[in-house]
Amino acid sequence: MVYKTLLVILKGEADTPRVLDFALPFAARHNSHVIGLHAEALPIAMATPMGGSMADFTVEMEAEAAQRHAALRAIFEERTQAEGVAAEWRGYESVSGDSAVSGIESARTADLVIVQQNDPDADSRMTADVEALIFESGRPVLLVPYTFKGRSVPFKEVVVAWNGSKEAARAAFDALPLMKEAGKVEVLTVDARDTLQQDAGLAGAAIAASLARHDLDVTTRAEHSAGLSHGDVIANRLAETDADLLVMGAFGRSRLSEFVFGGVTRTMLQSMTAPVLMAR
Structure with a gap:
């Protein structure tokens, strides 16, 4: 693509x-x-x-x-x-x-x-x-980001927020040209759970392997929220890695539930510190 x-x-x-x-x-x-x-x-x-x-x-x-x-x-x-x-x-x-x-x-x-x-x-x-x-x-x-200054340059490191959903899958593969531009990719999971198909400790391994077949340098990272929102965990990881692009699926609820419970999508829309590619 x-x-x-x-x-x-x-x-x-x-x-x-x-x-x-x-x-x-x-x-x-x-x-x-x-x-x-x-x-x-x-x-x-x-x-x-x-x-x-x-x-x-x-x-x-x-x-x-x-x-x-x-x-x-x-x-x-x-x-x-x-x-x-x-x-x-x-x-x-x-x-x-x-x-x-x-x-x-x-x-x-x-x-x-x-x-x-x-x-x-x-x-x-x-x-x-x-x-x-x-x-x-x-x-x-x-x-x-509305705080962006200067001219865009090729991305250097991409963080892919991964939860195994169809939205996350679409975003990951839609972003392949940008990942190839960067070369370095981290697949980030937050509070992954054990399922019948996969141990929580291996969450993100399959998508990481698929992306690596595109000649990308891919690593995985599992985080636990420990009381923080998932949006805050992702934002903190972006800061720690100095990544210059976030890739994530977009998720929506009713406007009322978004207001009451928050949401990763809305958090990133409001407080992004780096460019974000979203797909639905």
């Missing part, structure tokens, strides 16, 4: 330079075609308390949206041309104006999606429903 088509989600002018600093060198390394995508909210006619249409206000909103579209497209085209990357632009208007949601259909025909993690301090108009993109697109999503 190779990443020949990249979909790059651009939420606004604040995140665009950072995302392109990551995505374009990445595309150059993988000889990828890059699709830049941004969405704006459809202008909706509003009414005054007296019943009259606020046409002037709607026209002003439409003009501002068109200006943002034009500005982002200009940045995208200038950057891709300067770096010699094959590219195309897709601009949308939708009811929500959410670039991630508007990008779901395009994502389904891409090898990989790149999007920035939401910045909790950003204007709400500059955030996106990244979870919908992960859970509904059917494609691997590579998340760039």
Whole structure:
């Protein structure tokens, strides 16, 4: 598998330079075609308390949206041309104006999606429903931390969070081109259990062997949570190894249970310190 088509989600002018600093060198390394995508909210006619249409206000909103579209497209085209990357632009208007949601259909025909993690301090108009993109697109999503600085370079060490699930399996094999780029991979298990098929002490051994057959330097690591959340255990391991990419399956529950019980997926979406590839 190779990443020949990249979909790059651009939420606004604040995140665009950072995302392109990551995505374009990445595309150059993988000889990828890059699709830049941004969405704006459809202008909706509003009414005054007296019943009259606020046409002037709607026209002003439409003009501002068109200006943002034009500005982002200009940045995208200038950057891709300067770096010699094959590219195309897709601009949308939708009811929500959410670039991630508007990008779901395009994502389904891409090898990989790149999007920035939401910045909790950003204007709400500059955030996106990244979870919908992960859970509904059917494609691997590579998340760039909102703290990312500089230009992306080849990954050096990858941690694969492994629990034997179909989501983890999909993420591991979707990330093979990145693992080959790095060469060094650690398969991490947390609180593995004995099953009829496998002793807990051997959890991760089978996937490690499969990955090693791709000429990768693969090791396994078993951790116990000891009262910490699994998300915290994974984050701590990333810090200990200085790994520069996490690969994991994306798991979802109802929003209420996520709020009450937390969740590894949500933890990593909120507090990632390195790029994270998620697949569902």
